[in-house]
Amino acid sequence: MFKISKGWNCVTYLGDNLLMAENPTSSGEIRTEAVERHYRMGEATICAVDGITLNVAAGAFVALLGSSGSGKSSLLNLIAGLDRPTAGAVIVDGRNLAGMTGEELSRYRRLRVGMVFQAFNLISSMTLLENVELPMRFAEVARGERTERARASLERVGLGGRLTHHPSQLSGGEQQRAAIARALANRPSLLLADEPTGNLDSHTGGEILDLLHESNRQFGMTVVMVTHEHALAEQYAQRLVFLSDGKVVAERQNVPRGSIPNSAGL
Numbered sequence: 631m632f633k634i635s636k637g638w639n640c641v642t643y644l645g646d647n648l649l650m651a652e653n654p655t656s657s658g659e660i661r662t663e664a665v666e667r668h669y670r671m672g673e674a675t676i677c678a679v680d681g682i683t684l685n686v687a688a689g690a691f692v693a694l695l696g697s698s699g700s701g702k703s704s705l706l707n708l709i710a711g712l713d714r715p716t717a718g719a720v721i722v723d724g725r726n727l728a729g730m731t732g733e734e735l736s737r738y739r740r741l742r743v744g745m746v747f748q749a750f751n752l753i754s755s756m757t758l759l760e761n762v763e764l765p766m767r768f769a770e771v772a773r774g775e776r777t778e779r780a781r782a783s784l785e786r787v788g789l790g791g792r793l794t795h796h797p798s799q800l801s802g803g804e805q806q807r808a809a810i811a812r813a814l815a816n817r818p819s820l821l822l823a824d825e826p827t828g829n830l831d832s833h834t835g836g837e838i839l840d841l842l843h844e845s846n847r848q849f850g851m852t853v854v855m856v857t858h859e860h861a862l863a864e865q866y867a868q869r870l871v872f873l874s875d876g877k878v879v880a881e882r883q884n885v886p887r888g889s890i891p892n893s894a895g896l
């Protein structure tokens with residue numbers, strides 16, 4: 631179990647950019663309205679996301695479940711601003727991502743979104759410290775500050791003793807903890823995780839979800855997690871959303887076992 635300590639609520643300006651955690655108007659509320667993502671493949675159209683309307687309250691922890699191909703990653707990528715909808719809207723804190731210019735969307739991704747993937751996606755030629763610094767480089771955080779924050783972020787996930795290691799010198803669980811440290815480095819208001827425990831044994835997977843849960847509770851960041859693992863979703867998420875063929879087919883509230891629901895409610 632790795633504890634994340636408090637202390638991220640200081641006011642820090644990045645040039646004229648206010649980071650999400652310090653910006654009271656940036657709370658991390660997500661709404662999708664009849665959102666669609668269709669792929670054309672020759673004559674065929676694949677309806678990966680087929681009219682999903684979903685409200686995720688700021689600070690909520692939501693799990694997206696469904697069989698392979700049901701559209702979970704496609705939906706998460708739309709929320710992350712990595713992809714644009716074919717139709718419908720994705721609205722984060724009142725702003726429709728579909729109406730953003732490319733530059734605004736990349737700024738949104740850089741400053742508001744932290745992403746964690748099944749395959750960790752760390753850069754193998756960089757040390758852990760450099761990996762965690764990377765999003766802050768893109769956000770133009772001053773060098774001294776970003777090194778300090780990257781170090782603190784790695785310490786929070788229990789990797790303070792691995793700063794100069796390269797990803798290949800770490801276990802899978804350690805790599806995923808480093809990926810979480812990187813996702814949290816810019817203090818995003820949304821933490822989006824696509825099968826974050828998919829490559830890990832169940833014990834290590836539980837540790838990773840403890841970290842996501844701590845981030846959700848202590849920093850109030852909204853967490854949307856895709857998972858195949860029903861038991862893990864029930865243990866950590868406040869709400870389970872089931873997808874099938876690009877549609878939401880069921881939803882239910884959940885009282886996470888062994889964890890304290892945050893104050894946001896749903």
Ligand SMILES: Nc1ncnc2c1ncn2[C@@H]1O[C@H](COP(=O)(O)OP(=O)(O)OP(=O)(O)O)[C@@H](O)[C@H]1O
Binds near residue numbers: 678700
């Ligand atoms: N870039 C793409 N081009 C064409 N079809 C795609 C593309 N990305 C996804 N799809 C299709 O859209 C559907 C949904 O894919 P998606 O990756 O969202 O599923 P998923 O629920 O995340 O599945 P898994 O659990 O296997 O990761 C699938 O049928 C997939 O083949």
Ligand SMILES: [Mg+2]
Binds near residue numbers: 702703704824
């Ligand atoms: Mg997927």
